[in-house]
Amino acid sequence: MNARPDYDLDAARARIPILATRIPMNACSQAPQSDPTRAAAEAYLDSWGADVMDWDRWMAEVEAARAEFAALVGGDPADVAVATSVSQATASVASGLDYSGRRYRVVVSGAEFPTVGHVWLAQERFGAEVTHVPVREDGTIPLEDYAAAIDERTAVLSAAHVYYQNGWKQDVRQVAEIAHARGALLYVDAYQSLGTDAFDAPASGADFVASGNLKYLMGIPGIAFVWVRPGVAERLHPALTGWFGRVDPFAFDATRLDWAAGARRLDMGTPPVMETYVARAGMEWLRELGLEAIGTWTGAMAARLIEGGEERGLTVLGPRDAAQRSPSTAFACADSHAVEAALRARGVIASARGPAIRLAPHFYSTPEDVDRALEALAEVLAGQPA
Numbered sequence: 001m002n003a004r005p006d007y008d009l010d011a012a013r014a015r016i017p018i019l020a021t022r023i024p025m026n027a028c029s030q031a032p033q034s035d036p037t038r039a040a041a042e043a044y045l046d047s048w049g050a051d052v053m054d055w056d057r058w059m060a061e062v063e064a065a066r067a068e069f070a071a072l073v074g075g076d077p078a079d080v081a082v083a084t085s086v087s088q089a090t091a092s093v094a095s096g097l098d099y100s101g102r103r104y105r106v107v108v109s110g111a112e113f114p115t116v117g118h119v120w121l122a123q124e125r126f127g128a129e130v131t132h133v134p135v136r137e138d139g140t141i142p143l144e145d146y147a148a149a150i151d152e153r154t155a156v157l158s159a160a161h162v163y164y165q166n167g168w169k170q171d172v173r174q175v176a177e178i179a180h181a182r183g184a185l186l187y188v189d190a191y192q193s194l195g196t197d198a199f200d201a202p203a204s205g206a207d208f209v210a211s212g213n214l215k216y217l218m219g220i221p222g223i224a225f226v227w228v229r230p231g232v233a234e235r236l237h238p239a240l241t242g243w244f245g246r247v248d249p250f251a252f253d254a255t256r257l258d259w260a261a262g263a264r265r266l267d268m269g270t271p272p273v274m275e276t277y278v279a280r281a282g283m284e285w286l287r288e289l290g291l292e293a294i295g296t297w298t299g300a301m302a303a304r305l306i307e308g309g310e311e312r313g314l315t316v317l318g319p320r321d322a323a324q325r326s327p328s329t330a331f332a333c334a335d336s337h338a339v340e341a342a343l344r345a346r347g348v349i350a351s352a353r354g355p356a357i358r359l360a361p362h363f364y365s366t367p368e369d370v371d372r373a374l375e376a377l378a379e380v381l382a383g384q385p386a
């Protein structure tokens with residue numbers, strides 16, 4: 001394992017104040033505050049305070065954040081829509097598809113975060129027929145299960161890049177091949193993967209790649225983005241829409257529903273301005289550090305978690321193979337919320353999800369952080385009923 005990453009770890013850590021006193025291991029849930037993201041929030045507050053409103057500057061910030069997300073996924077800003085949550089981004093996309101023709105089926109991966117599943121189910125009112133592909137006992141979904149579920153009646157396959165429960169990462173390219181072989185679109189919720197490694201949306205084969213910013217992208221709630229493959233947006237006529245989805249939002253014509261070119265037709269109302277300041281700062285920082293270098297480092301931290309966890313007799317959920325893993329590592333436990341609280345009392349911030357406690361290191365984590373978190377977890381679990 002690399003002793004240090006290919007960026008200045010100490011300098012990066014110095015910009016995250018909580019690291020002086022705690023070990024945040026919950027990047028799968030909420031990133032810690034950092035100097036750059038705090039400064040970005042303050043820049044908005046200062047602008048609001050000084051100018052009351054400065055829409056030219058604020059809209060320029062929204063566009064800069066859109067461009068930053070585009071750069072993060074290797075795409076073009078014209079192919080990125082700004083949303084307020086992954087739920088809203090997914091709902092906008094889903095409401096833009098037509099389920100009245102021969103492609104009315106929606107196939108949904110069992111590895112979706114529930115909100116994405118809910119959005120697809122809500123399309124049944126409009127003629128969609130939803131089929132779920134369950135996660136198998138080993139915590140994964142083999143490609144053949146998708147292949148068996150998709151047919152020429154399928155409009156879209158929805159498959160999260162990383163399973164939020166156990167950190168299993170699927171190969172988007174292979175999943176896309178299966179969807180496209182039958183003419184279906186592929187919707188990918190990449191919330192649990194973006195920011196942990198380099199990701200190239202155009203090369204991935206996905207038709208949509210959505211994410212919010214408060215996890216590994218170092219941001220806050222209230223903003224999300226969705227990249228749409230060039231040429232695909234024009235097939236969408238979202239019922240969930242608003243004035244920012246128009247050709248000219250400032251035409252102020254309530255009698256005309258025209259669709260902006262490209263992904264912008266998925267924009268809705270007044271954009272989340274303060275959140276875009278913060279989102280941009282977080283994404284820009286990650287890009288400066290280098291996503292490949294972050295990927296190498298978070299991979300090493302995850303491997304250390306798995307190895308160290310097993311050495312301490314802890315039960316790791318999901319696959320072991322590094323290529324199939326995000327940094328988030330789930331350990332089985334009976335009462336994950338009690339474990340989260342007990343870890344917090346020991347200075348380790350973890351994330352409870354159902355029957356597991358998740359430890360999610362990021363670019364700022366050290367091997368010592370990982371070892372201390374594992375020690376604390378082993379101690380807490382030793383005192384818990386099995």
Ligand SMILES: Cc1ncc(COP(=O)(O)O)c(C=O)c1O
Pocket residue numbers: 084085086087088112113115160162164189190191192212224
């Ligand atoms: C993979 C994934 N998708 C979506 C969400 C939630 O998205 P939002 O609250 O932005 O709708 C989460 C977690 O909060 C998640 O882990």
